[in-house]
Amino acid sequence: MAGSSLLTLLDDIATLLDDISVMGKVAAKKTAGVLGDDLSLNAQQVTGVKANRELPVVWGVAKGSFLNKLILVPLALLISAFAPWLITPLLMIGGAYLCYEGVEKVLHSLQHDKQEKSPEARQQRLDKLAQQDPRAFEKDKVKGAVRTDFILSAEIVAITLGIVSDAPLLNQVLILAGIAILVTIGVYGIVAAIVKIDDLGDWLTKKSSSVAQAIGGFLLGFAPWLMKILTVVGTLAMFLVGGGIIVHGLTPLHHLIETLTGDMSGLVASLLSNGANLVLGFIVGSIVLLVVNLIAKLRGKSV
Structure with missing residues (x-):
């Protein structure tokens, strides 16, 4: 009897793990696009930080990201259970x-x-940077990155929750927690590697091997360009992700875009769909900025 119960328990556990594995793979695929945006956004957040402080800043943002998900996962489960209609407006x-x-x-x-372009303005900016407290600068960088991460983490959690919404509560908790941990480790591990490319290049240039020196020279030349590219891509990602969330929330607009791109090839449809997200994102962001500036002026403050 005891042996039969043990076998039944093991069978249930195996079934549970199998379900979690399948749903986890689906969730990982669905969130892959957001992960790319998350990566580019966070890699460019450390621009302007001193080389020896890059990894501490990345670690600070990673800890903030873990805290974000620690808040978002139970919050998402509660909202899904008691007020599922709130998820879309909040997103x-x-x-x-x-x-x-x-x-x-x-x-x-x-x-x-x-x-x-102005020597006087450039000098003023350099003087201002020289007077700025490095610790305060780092804190501002970390706070800004953690705020941005919160929105991206919320979308990742919402996407994952949509996939596992019909699963038992235990499966939902395990999959959400697993995706949250893997995403954070993966994204910030890659970010840490990206920001230290120039250090790797410098280390290789000091080696005796001519091949290592050549690779090191290439990495040193490539690192600044990569950070510039990530800055541009990260800014575009804000419009793409933000615009995409808004488009999905406006059901008629979402269906209209799907209808217009339905008969097109995959690449063209994707470009047009992302283009619509980008344009709408910029328009919405501009409107919000105007409202914020107007409120600040009415309160007698400058933004």
């Missing part, structure tokens, strides 16, 4: 915030380029 608010941050980054970049 749309997060998407609008992401678009707002994207517009701010574009405007800041344009202002920065304008200042770089």
Whole structure:
């Protein structure tokens, strides 16, 4: 009798693990697109940080990301159980915030380029940076990255929850927790590797092997370009992810885009769909920025 019960228990555990494995794979595939955006966004967040402080900053953001998911996973389960209608509006608010941050980054970049053309403005900027407290600068970087991570983590959790919503509660908890842990370790492990490419290149250039020196020289030349590319891609990702969340939340608009791109090839349909997300994201971000500036002016503050 005891042996029969043990076999039954083992069979149930095997079935549970099999279900978790299948749903986990589906969830990982569904969240892959967001992971790419998450990676590019967070890799560019450490720009401007001193080389010896890059890894501590990445670690600080990673800890914030774990905390985000520690909050989001139980919160998502509670909302799904008691107020599932809240998930979409909350995601749309997060998407609008992401678009707002994207517009701010574009405007800041344009202002920065304008200042770089003026020697006086450039000198003023350098003087300001020299006077800035490095610890405060790092904290601002980490806080900004953790805020952005919160929105992306929320989308990853929401996507995963949508896949496992019909599964038993234990499966939901295990899959959500597993995806959250794997995503955070994977993303910030790769980010840490990206930001240390230049250090690897410098180390290789000091080797006696000519091949190692050549590879090191290439990495040293490639690292600044990679960070510039990630900065651009990260900003675009804000509009793509934020716009995509808003489009999915507006069901008629989502169906309209699907209808218009339904008869097109996969690549063309994807480009048009992402293009619509990008444009809508920029428009929404601009509107939010105007509202924020208007409120700030009414309160007598500058943004």
